[in-house]
């Protein structure tokens with residue numbers, strides 16, 4: 001939290017401190033509505049024209065026993081008057097709705113940070129459930145921080161007393177009380193949330209009234225000097241943001257819309273088949289709501305059926321898309337091999353999570369890179385691309401559709417649980433400004449055979465059932481290079497294996513050369529990343545560059561094939577450090593491809609990188 | 625469905641591909657292929673609107689031998705591919721060819737769900753009670769005690785009945801045929817085609833190499849009359865050389881029994897009349913096994929409901945009508961909370 005000046009805003013009892021940015025974390029029980037609270041704060045912050053990034057962090061258990069540490073759900077937001085790249089290393093303000101939330105989150109709070117605690121929930125029983133032996137409110141646990149002890153539970157009950165709700169319903173407004181207080185703290189308007197509550201509880205106006213009353217009461221609490229006198233409000237100036245129309249978007253939403261846009265640009269129908277799995281399900285949910293755009297969604301009986309149905313749909317002339325996460329991706333691989341063999345377009349979205357096996361379903365990781373590139377039987381190449389942020393998912397989805405249809409190949413899109421759920425403001429693009437994706441089904445029977453290749457792309461024609469004169473058979477048995485018929489000929493298999501590889505390698509000619517995100521194209525050190533490590537890497541690199549460190553940031557969208565100039569680019573640096581949330585997959589790939597002494601910075605805790613961790617790694621490499 | 629009448633009437637030959645058929649000489653698959661090719665012109669469909677989708681197995685090589693569109697996929701998953709094909713283009717006539725291993729072992733889950741969903745396809749399950757392609761291991765339909773390379777002392781697990789499985793899965797059309805009955809099979813296929821929804825046809829297919837004569841107990845000429853009953857909707861359930869043996873509900877039970885007209889006071893009116901819309905009767909017929917009962921052949925069950933695709937597309941049309949998307953995707957991106965950042 002960096003302070004620049006103080007201003008006095010009318011109606012405030014004390015001057016507001018001007019901050020460049022701030023990090024707030026809301027934490028409570030799964031049932032406390034922390035995700036909704038965070039979502040509302042995000043929206044209001046965006047409306048106030050701050051830049052922002054969020055990190056929702058919730059348990060895998062749907063309804064863990066209340067008051068336990070494993071039932072704690074948290075939502076962190078970093079917002080400011082400057083470009084915000086990550087959800088923030090450490091919260092400046094922690095809102096803890098119960099002892100368990102305090103227990104789990106206090107360690108992350110900045111020393112000297114504000115801890116707003118609902119002491120109404122710090123009962124003997126809750127303290128015990130959270131595993132506190134002594135009371136943290138009094139035993140010195142909070143000495144390094146600035147605790148604000150408020151009986152939010154009681155104050156909420158009082159604020160909604162007139163509405164005659166049950167005690168249980170009344171207490172559920174606690175999160176809005178806390179939100180109201182934070183709104184006051186950062187000088188936020190309450191109108192958007194009021195509107196949202198009215199719409200959400202359109203059928204229970206008493207609940208709408210209660211939630212609004214609680215929010216107003218929390219706000220008034222801050223305003224009317226009930227807060228400790230040394231804690232005033234803050235003011236965060238508007239960020240210098242490119243003008244235009246904005247909205248907030250999560251990775252899942254952007255992916256869904258990008259896929260729809262891709263299909264629209266290609267002028268083909270889309271069939272989306274999936275099987276529920278965290279954190280991929282939100283994409284299925286988002287697309288299932290888009291029926292009015294002609295999207296067919298299919299919840300299959302398992303991931304195998306989902307990918308097979310998607311391939312069947314592609315075979316029949318629709319764009320087949322499927323999505324999953326690690327364990328489901330493992331199930332899909334045999335069928336993806338078939339799509340490689342019969343050369344049909346297919347988009348496969350993998351929202352990665354921490355593994356192996358079930359691993360940590362709601363925690364993020366980037367450990368399916370090898371699986372995506374190589375995780376099938378035999379030599380079975382396909383294209384792999386990765387999105388770097390929630391809004392980037394839109395363009396990545398369109399790129400996946402382009403590559404899949406142009407090269408008649410499966411394309412795996414790697415995203416992760418963090419990107420899928422996190423939201424950020426998005427300058428809404430004009431879909432009409434995107435280049436069309438030319439797709440032409442083969443209709444001419446003259447000289448047709450199913451594996452006749454385009455000499456440039458090496459793609460075979462897309463000849464769909466229903467087209468007169470093109471009746472043909474395709475299948476998983478090796479196909480003859482000349483006729484497409486079944487062939488067990490050794491030389492033919494050699495040739496087909498080579499042509500499949502050459503087709504995918506050729507994509508490198510059709511993708512942008514790798515650019516340097518930040519810094520020079522030569523220097524002491526390049527930090528290379530892919531996917532959701534984008535935020536922390538850019539921030540770390542720009543922080544150090546401001547201090548004169550000769551470090552650059554290179555971030556890959558195209559993972560396979562790699563951009564044509566990447567080797568040369570990396571050779572321009574004395575050292576190359578690949579930062580990724582796995583045990584070293586991209587670094588191994590780059591070493592194998594380029595024979596360069598590439599180092600890895602690896603984190604697999606289920607949590608995104610902190611900026612400070614990357615800064616420290618850069619500094620230690622450069623001996624500074 | 626946009627059904628266009630082909631310009632010239634096609635013949636069965638027009639449905640044979642130029643590929644050499646590679647089944648073992650004497651394999652029952654040949655006869656089934658012939659029956660399918662025979663029925664194709666009767667569908668009155670343009671050839672390009674017909675798609676054969678199969679899994680893996682001897683039987684699953686089937687699409688290569690048809691001159692229609694064909695997709696030889698992966699082991700057990702043909703129903704899922706077929707579902708995708710139908711979702712993308714409901715106008716196609718989709719035929720799934722599968723074996724007892726392909727459809728009921730590795731692919732049992734998908735078969736279950738395509739039947740449950742009632743996707744409008746025809747499923748031809750070639751049951752030879754053995755894994756042919758992998759050289760003769762026992763399959764989920766193999767009778768107990770089947771000796772095979774993987775069960776040298778005889779199999780110990782109980783077999784599954786494909787038709788009973790299909791009924792349990794919610795299939796609305798279930799039929800049974802025998803590879804050698806070239807006269808009957810085309811009719812069954814026509815009925816399967818006419819039924820909108822998932823049509824399940826089990827065909828007893830002789831694997832001459834690994835399981836020869838396994839169905840002889842009801843297909844052999846010497847026993848066929850007494851061990852087969854050909855069921856026809858609205859006709860009494862009679863069988864036997866002289867058509868005097870019949871089925872009735874055993875008094876005081878929920879079971880069937882075999883009786884003889886003219887014996888013990890049994891008259892023709894006592895014999896059950898086949899009602900293919902009755903699920904209960906279908907269940908009883910599907911469960912019958914020789915030697916105590918005849919094997920039921922023909923359409924055991926046909927009781928259509930709207931197929932899956934109809935409902936999928938109905939929802940899409942309703943959504944389009946309710947919320948037409950003027951401005952297309954650009955409008956969608958701008959729904960919900962948006963805000964303008966000015967210079």
Ligand SMILES: Cc1ncc(C[n+]2csc(CCOP(=O)(O)OP(=O)(O)O)c2C)c(N)n1
Nearest residue numbers: 680681682683699723724725726755756757
């Ligand atoms: C994933 C996978 N597992 C195993 C196999 C090997 N395999 C091929 S066909 C087959 C069984 C075929 O039996 P069935 O479906 O009864 O067909 P049939 O050959 O008897 O016609 C098996 C196990 C395979 N191709 N793929």
Ligand code: SF4
Nearest residue numbers: 648651682756831832
């Ligand atoms: S192994 Fe059996 S099923 Fe396979 S082709 Fe030969 S006879 Fe037919």
